[in-house]
Amino acid sequence: MLKREFKVNLKSFIIWTSVLIIMFIFVFSIYPFIVVDDNIKNFDEMMKVFPPEMLKAFNMDITSMNTVYGWLKSEGFMFVLLVVGFYSSFMGFNILLKEEDEKTIEYLESLPIKRSNIVTNKIIVGITYIILMVLTLSVFNYICLCLSGDFNHKQYLLLSITPIFIGLPFFAISLFISTFLRKTKKTMGISLGLVFIFYILNILSELAKDVEILKYFSIYTLADIRHVITKVSINPVCVIISILITVLFIGGTYIKYNKKELV
Secondary structure (H helix, E strand, O other), X not given: XXXXXXXXXXXXXXXXXXXHHHHHHHXXXXXXXXXXXXXXXXXXXXXXXXXXXXXHHOOOOOOOOOOHHHHHHHHHHHHHHHHHHHHHHHHHHHHHHHHHHOOOHHHHHHOOOOHHHHHHHHHHHHHHHHHHHHHHHHHHHHHHHHHHOOOOHHHHHHHHHOOHHHHHHHHHHHHHHHOOOOOOOOHHHHHHHHHHHHHHHHHHHHHOHHHHHHHHHOHHHHOOHHHHHHHOOOOHHHHHHHHHHHHHHXXXXXXXHHHOOOO
């Protein structure tokens, strides 16, 4: 069954990973032609127009975008976090639920296999593909950065694994919510909504001190790219919270799925 799950979800993994890689191929290809002396001066002047809070929200106050690595530390990783978050959430919603929607759960129920084993196989596949996506993109960007110029290798390697800390909780939360649903028809919209709500909460928390508390309600806070950029280390608190959220909602999935009426 595990082999079947990897095969069924392989196409989705390839598509989402390819989208990210194609985007970065485009950026690495054109950035050297964009970042010339005149453009850098104009860009620096334009940055002065934006409020400090907005620059902080995209890490532009602590990194310069006069190199492709500088762009990667600001807008680049923000985009990666969004895509990994959506992929993880979408997979979480669909990996179990599609069996009911496509009626294949009736076949699985007829086999001498426990429901907990079905959930375990799904979780193994989901977590594996999320980590593989992050690692594949990390290796690709590392090679491109080595060809593009000098950069902080340790800082990049730490930055490159931060998407895992939001991907796994998104997957676990979505997996748990899916046990309350029957059809996959609306999961795309729910996934988008879930990801963007958490993302907006994180951005808003950076814009003003009055709403800084919102970061404690956002999964994206667990990536903590800013901490990696400034201190060149992973925030251990974020790692622990990421693991706890993942374990908590996966545990809830086992409990709810074992009680769910499937056929």
